[in-house]
Amino acid sequence: MQSSDQEVLQRASDWLQQGYAAHLFTVIQTWGSAPRLPGAILVVREDGHLVGSVSGGCIEDDLADKARHQALPEQAAIMEYGVNQAEAQRFGIPCGGQIKIFCEPLSHAAQLVPMLQSLAQRRLLKRSVNLQSGEVQHQYVLPEGQPYLEDDWFHSYFGPQWRLLIIGANQLGSILAAMAQALDFHVMICDPREEMRAEWHVEGADWLPGMPDDVVLEIRPDLHTAIVAVTHDPKLDDMALLEALKSQAFYIGALGAAKNQEKRKQRLRSFDLSEQEVNRLHGPVGLRIGSRTPAEIAVSILAELIQQRAQVQQAGLAQTVSSQTGKTRNVA
Known part of the structure; x- marks a missing residue:
């Protein structure tokens, strides 16, 4: 049985092989009562079709609408939702909830091959993307915790934690x-x-x-x-x-x-x-x-x-946030 990430990435790979462009979204951090945990992924096709979830609500609809109107970033970027009360209400985020999301354009199925291989082989892959250059690095690791930002790099994980x-x-x-x-x-x-x-x-x-x-x-x-x-x-x-x-x-x-x-x-x-x-x-x-x-x-x-x-996840997230206060590995 495939994991949920494997199903999302395989569907995205199919779209890319069919000639579509798409964007991969990963939850970096949440505050308050946001419904999805860091690491949750969503892929939105250029015509608004989507698979996966980052909020379970209107954020997906907004990203799909942006895709249809070619309004999504053309290079890796960070997006935030729920930064004020009006926006939280607009996107259906629970009281006080905020979500920080990493957005990455996809144009070739080869971009997803390392993640799909790690999931199929049940090995944990650390994927690092540079926000300035778009460079991507992969490394097999032991469980390390939540996705995080470090200077110009975004680190996320694919595989069995x-x-x-x-x-x-x-x-x-x-x-x-x-x-x-x-x-x-x-x-x-x-x-x-x-x-x-x-x-x-x-x-x-x-x-x-x-x-x-x-x-x-x-x-x-x-x-x-x-x-x-x-x-x-x-x-x-x-x-x-x-x-x-x-x-x-x-x-x-x-x-x-x-x-x-x-x-x-x-x-x-x-x-x-x-x-x-x-x-x-x-x-x-x-x-x-x-x-x-x-x-x-x-x-x-x-x-x-x-x-x-x-x-365990909540304790780990709290420890990550606490340990990174004032350091380069910044999740806030």
């Missing part, structure tokens, strides 16, 4: 793997049972061979990694959790009823885990929405992942 390791290739694991990819997670699966591997047919998810605890150590979970154990077999789930709870993973969850979770925590306490580490476990996994079927449980898990990921 977030990873999800699923322990268990059962029906729930399959549904969870498929759904998570639509939410821009790089999905990895671990299940040492040969019969489960033989029946695994979810495209786009990486199968990691080995025992769960070894696999957790191998992927080196960071603040952009979530780990969910769904085998319902303590011999497998607990192995993964023992290593996961000592890692930097932003979310760690395990399937099982509340009574079983308490038993699991008691088992974990018998190993070299602190009480703080044990209490990081989300169990029963997922938000309480009355889910029963595998698909419903997958929705509840992803809902909690979205909730936790948003908290």
Whole structure:
């Protein structure tokens, strides 16, 4: 399953190959209640057709109208919306919201090839564009955070910023793997049972061979990694959790009823885990929405992942803004 960025850029590539010109828009920074996060992208064709979103509202309509009237910048530029109350009301931006957007003209499909390759290969690409010369540089990196301005350069990212390791290739694991990819997670699966591997047919998810605890150590979970154990077999789930709870993973969850979770925590306490580490476990996994079927449980898990990921994103954005005050890497 393609990520949302991949779908936007592939559609834009099709347009460019058909001879159309277009503009790529990337959210640099938002203030207040702006509806999209930094990094959100939109492509507007010269005749006003568009794919993607930077606001979910009237800003897209305004950019499409500018495209139809050849009123968009002819070189890389920064655009701002919602700088005053009248403009915010005009473009339907929530109270106090402001959006700063990077605008870049597109004329050839080759301009999009590196981003599409990074998305297809599930590698994180840092794309840097010089506002004065139009020079573009590409570099594969580890997760660094939000898009930002640095002197005359705009840096943005394409590829998986977030990873999800699923322990268990059962029906729930399959549904969870498929759904998570639509939410821009790089999905990895671990299940040492040969019969489960033989029946695994979810495209786009990486199968990691080995025992769960070894696999957790191998992927080196960071603040952009979530780990969910769904085998319902303590011999497998607990192995993964023992290593996961000592890692930097932003979310760690395990399937099982509340009574079983308490038993699991008691088992974990018998190993070299602190009480703080044990209490990081989300169990029963997922938000309480009355889910029963595998698909419903997958929705509840992803809902909690979205909730936790948003908290990490907001904390990271606040840290970025704070750390760059008075420095050349200026996001304001």
